[in-house]
Amino acid sequence: KAGVTQTPRYLIKTRGQQVTLSCSPISGHRSVSWYQQTPGQGLQFLFEYFSETQRNKGNFPGRFSGRQFSNSRSEMNVSTLELGDSALYLCASSSRTGSGNTIYFGEGSWLTVV
Amino acid sequence: AQSVSQHNHHVILSEAASLELGCNYSYGGTVNLFWYVQYPGQHLQLLLKYFSGDPLVKGIKGFEAEFIKSKFSFNLRKPSVQWSDTAEYFCAVNSLYGSSNTGKLIFGQGTTLQVKP
Numbered sequence: 001k002a003g004v005t006q007t008p009r010y011l012i013k014t015r016g017q018q019v020t021l022s023c024s025p026i027s028g029h030r031s032v033s034w035y036q037q038t039p040g041q042g043l044q045f046l047f048e049y050f051s052e053t054q055r056n057k058g059n060f061p062g063r064f065s066g067r068q069f070s071n072s073r074s075e076m077n078v079s080t081l082e083l084g085d086s087a088l089y090l091c092a093s094s095s096r097t098g099s100g101n102t103i104y105f106g107e108g109s110w111l112t113v114v
Numbered sequence: 115a116q117s118v119s120q121h122n123h124h125v126i127l128s129e130a131a132s133l134e135l136g137c138n139y140s141y142g143g144t145v146n147l148f149w150y151v152q153y154p155g156q157h158l159q160l161l162l163k164y165f166s167g168d169p170l171v172k173g174i175k176g177f178e179a180e181f182i183k184s185k186f187s188f189n190l191r192k193p194s195v196q197w198s199d200t201a202e203y204f205c206a207v208n209s210l211y212g213s214s215n216t217g218k219l220i221f222g223q224g225t226t227l228q229v230k231p
Contacts, residue, residue, distance in 0.1 A: 031216075031217040032217065033217035033218060033219075035219075042221060042222075042223050042224055043204060043206075043219075043221040043224070044221075045218050045219065045220065048216060048217040048218055050217070055216065055217075056216055056217065056218045058218075090157070090158065092217065092219075093217075094217050102148075102160060102163060103148070103160075103208065103217060103219060104160070105150075105157055105158040105159075106157060107156075107157040108157055
């Protein structure tokens with residue numbers, strides 16, 4: 001079974017631009033969540049989508065948004081990029097049925113804002 | 115609010131030494147607990163997980179963890195570390211939404227383990 005796939009793996013953007021990151025979950029998984037990883041703040045939860053609906057949201061400004069499509073694939077968007085948005089963005093998926101489901105992570109998208 | 119605290123930020127051990135990494139969480143309800151590992155340049159990989167049942171769980175590569183509910187702890191152990199265990203280790207807690215777990219993990223700050231050959 002293919003794992004969680006994220007694209008692009010690396011990208012460089014300029015302050016003020018926007019960026020869209022893509023995530024394909026493991027086949028059959030309907031929950032997709034996004035995380036930001038930085039050296040200073042560690043791993044922080046951004047949001048979770050399940051069946052095309054946002055179910056959980058972390059403490060990030062409205063510049064961070066996401067969506068999920070009917071095939072469970074997800075995208076996250078960051079508008080008006082700031083230098084502090086430079087980070088590794090991780091996507092994770094789970095089947096979210098039952099109480100004992102494992103959450104699997106993709107390799108991440110490295111975003112550098114200059 | 116939920117939080118996870120890892121006691122050690124940076125641990126240096128010699129090969130064959132024993133390892134114990136502390137993890138405490140704050141949450142009053144039912145939780146699922148995880149340890150993830152991130153090897154240099156690689157993505158997060160699941161080491162082990164606790165959902166219910168036997169509080170002593172075994173994971174990959176000889177790691178194990180013990181869930182102590184009364185202490186809100188989920189410490190990671192390995193009897194004898196190897197140089198290849200050099201990595202960053204993250205403890206995480208996941209709350210339940212009704213009877214299902216959510217996709218939201220709260221992570222600890224991480225512990226960098228350096229094993230000297």
